[in-house]
Amino acid sequence: MARPRTTLTVLRTEQLTPHLIRVHFGGPGFAAFRPSEHSDSYIKLIFPEEDGHEVLRTYTVRSVDVEAGTLAADFVYHGAEGIAGPWAASVTPGTTIDVYGPGGAYTPRADADWHLLAGDEAALPAIAAGLEAMPAEAVGVAFVEVAGPEEELELVKPDGIELTWLHRGARPPGELLAETVREAKWRDGQVQVFVHGEAQAVMHEIRRYVRRERKVPAEWAASISGYWRRGRTEEGFREWKSDLKKSGDADD
Ligand SMILES: Cc1cc2nc3c(=O)[nH]c(=O)nc-3n(C[C@H](O)[C@H](O)[C@H](O)COP(=O)(O)OP(=O)(O)OC[C@H]3O[C@@H](n4cnc5c(N)ncnc54)[C@H](O)[C@@H]3O)c2cc1C
Secondary structure (H helix, E strand, O other): OOOOEEEEEEEEEEEEEOOEEEEEEEOHHHHHOOOOOOOOOEEEEEEEOOOOOEEEEEEEOOEEEOOOOEEEEEEEOOOOOOOHHHHHHHOOOOOEEEEEEEEOOOOOOOOOOEEEEEEOOOOHHHHHHHHHHOOOOOOEEEEEEEOOHHHOOOOOOOOOEEEEEEEOOOOOOOHHHHHHHHHOOOOOOOEEEEEEEEHHHHHHHHHHHHHHHOOOOHHHOOEEEEEEOOOOOHHHHHHHHHHHHHHOOOOO
């Protein structure tokens, strides 16, 4: 990803759902931020450690308002574990944080016959931004797996996109999502796919299904990857991805 570094100031936070916190950033440093044209634009928040090392955590840019000099990101609060989730839950206005980016690569294509989007809470900001970026006549399906009905959000989307909320309850993250995508009606024509979330479910279940069974060419299914891995921190997840690549298991 591009490595420009920007210092952002926390302006305020907003509790969107019991487990989703929106952090609004701005401040004088925002002037140096160059927004991406992609709807899955993301930044890496830099958390300095005492030994001088930096710990990075990746978050989607949910929205940018260049005129106002602000951007927003939605953080899943997945418990007291971790760095970024607890940070979002306790950060106060005026706090500054450096970020790298933005990166990003997905934009809904107007020449797709239909769209398939799927993900969990971590991918919800990118799915929401993707739906907002679609032309009004876009058609397709979007599946979002969340813990329960209290985690649902109002999303702006084209009428032709059927949005289904899935409630995982006590099931492991991604299991219901993978099952639902596999069982959903597969439409005719060229699909563009955007699937992100818990890595095992996405990479081992949905990616294989889309690429191998449905034979969607890479060009139309470039955006299928894990956003996090159950039981691993972001560093541990990076190692997991690297091992997967070495074993050739990430290939289609
Ligand atoms: C391109 C990209 C965009 C992303 N956008 C977003 C976004 O907009 N919002 C967002 O919330 N996340 C997003 N993520 C995922 C986020 O980077 C990870 O969830 C990250 O691990 C969170 O860091 P942490 O410090 O809170 O937890 P970590 O220190 O990384 O992990 C601590 C523990 O929490 C678990 N954990 C981590 N994330 C979750 C989760 N979502 N649900 C349940 N358990 C979890 C880990 O498995 C680990 O056991 C994105 C990831 C990528 C690659």
